[in-house]
Amino acid sequence: MAKAKKGFSRSDRVADQIQRELAKLLQKGLKDPRAGWITLTLVDVTRDYSHAKIYYTVMDEKTRPATQEALESAAGYLRVELGRTLQIFTTPQLHFVYDESIERGLHMSRLIDQVVEEENQRNPQPEAPAEDPEA
Numbered sequence: 001m002a003k004a005k006k007g008f009s010r011s012d013r014v015a016d017q018i019q020r021e022l023a024k025l026l027q028k029g030l031k032d033p034r035a036g037w038i039t040l041t042l043v044d045v046t047r048d049y050s051h052a053k054i055y056y057t058v059m060d061e062k063t064r065p066a067t068q069e070a071l072e073s074a075a076g077y078l079r080v081e082l083g084r085t086l087q088i089f090t091t092p093q094l095h096f097v098y099d100e101s102i103e104r105g106l107h108m109s110r111l112i113d114q115v116v117e118e119e120n121q122r123n124p125q126p127e128a129p130a131e132d133p134e135a
Contacts, residue, residue: 014088015043018052021085022094025078035070036063041099045092052092055099064098071096 008016019040026038037059044053058067075094083091 011045011047011049014049014086015045015052017086018045018054018082018092019043021082022054022078025081029077029081030070030074032070032074034063034066035074036060036067038067038071041101049088049090049092051095053095053097055097057099057102068096068098 019042022043023040026035026040030038039057039059040054041057042053042055044055045051054071056067056071058064075096079091079094082094
């Protein structure tokens with residue numbers, strides 16, 4: 001009988017640890033004024049731990065290009081600092097990728113709201129009669 005897997009794979013745990021450590025480093029150690037308010041949304045690590053894609057978002061869309069530049073220029077520093085805390089043989093190369101999923105979700109939500117509003121304007125619902133409080 002095969003043994004059921006419990007929890008996450010080792011690469012998932014490493015990815016979670018990288019995300020936590022990078023979040024701390026970005027908060028405390030990244031002094032680049034170009035960087036906006038950064039939120040790490042996901043870390044994806046290759047099976048051999050040689051590369052990690054770091055997905056992030058920024059609070060202000062206008063800071064996105066400058067934040068990407070700041071992250072790319074700080075990648076070496078961040079990798080060295082990660083190497084001091086991670087308990088793995090190889091510290092992965094860091095690749096920063098802007099996460100557009102939140103923007104896509106907001107866009108889809110706005111489109112749905114717009115369709116519902118248009119439908120309500122074309123087919124207004126009759127108002128329900130007010131209930132008699134004395135009944």
